[in-house]
Amino acid sequence: MSKVRAHISISLDGYVAGPNQTEENPLGEGGEALHDWLVALRSWREQSGMEGGEENVSDAVFEEELANVGAEIMGRGKFGPPGRGPWGDDPWRGWWGEDPPFHKPVFVLTHHEREPLTLSDTTFTFVTDGIESAMERALEAAGDKDVFIGGGAKTINQYLAAGLVDELELHVVPILLGGGERLFADVGPDLKLEELRAVGAPGVAHLKYRVMK
């Protein structure tokens, strides 16, 4: 059966982006270090068309996360800022260039209606009628596969608060950001989780949870 999964890198003090985020620097001050463990990986570099990189236990975690995903949901910030042209008339084509790395249907949460955008083998569908609607469409598009909630934090928090996530993996990075955007903001104490596994790796600990329903 399809699962709804989310995973995100988080600082030891609970931030998924540093202070003073901007549209150009959505990770905020110091936030890039959240992904140091990932961009050093051979499997990540290979998937991004780059050579070299380290091999360690994080490769298996990363490959497990990529596997069996049939559709992704993301916030508008992850898709990309609107750029200079008015959104809709001269649609900015996202952060991701002409060959986005998704290779599957992507549902973008936004307040601005627009036609779907296909770039290479990724089609972005823009959803304006709420997170439940986006989930229904993503589950249908995914078929037997899983739906991945790609972020950012606000999107993950909305789905967690709505009880619509089955599995959550945190990549806990041993840095302090001292401010910024918090995972679990306004999610509240009613969400019940069960630890599935904890894996220590160079520069990161992978903590995976099942959301109890």
Added chain:
Amino acid sequence: MSKVRAHISISLDGYVAGPNQTEENPLGEGGEALHDWLVALRSWREQSGMEGGEENVSDAVFEEELANVGAEIMGRGKFGPPGRGPWGDDPWRGWWGEDPPFHKPVFVLTHHEREPLTLSDTTFTFVTDGIESAMERALEAAGDKDVFIGGGAKTINQYLAAGLVDELELHVVPILLGGGERLFADVGPDLKLEELRAVGAPGVAHLKYRVMK
């Protein structure tokens, strides 16, 4: 060489106590669940004079934490609230009864001067001239052994911010508290940590870090 160590149970959303803390309920609403993993352990129950309990990988973590500690530093809240008598004249004897579980010198950070209090084989020394002074005295008392910073969170945060901690272990519990007292409050982004190990266990993940100097 002596190390300065701290460890504390923390919710997945970063709280070491829930909302609405009081002197009688310093763990706040829902905060007791932070210690469910610990009080279920055979090794904890044995150390507390109780029978039964589970055996799992957390026993080894708990025993490692207890081992080689020569002195403890704690905040006044962990020692105990002043109670009904005026502090000093009719010294309240702490939370811990006539046979406190420390069995070593304990240094209590407080603003109220008073004579040391010996209960069974634990002597509480009350330190009014700051955290550095308490550390010097604890290191001297510990000899070749380690100094343990027993909490609460404010005490740990003060020592982290001052760069006076060598090792920090977090017991990450899969609950959300939704509010309360945060570890790392005002510690800031300059503290550099290195992951030493991550251990998954029933109901908790143990993440151990070295503070880089």
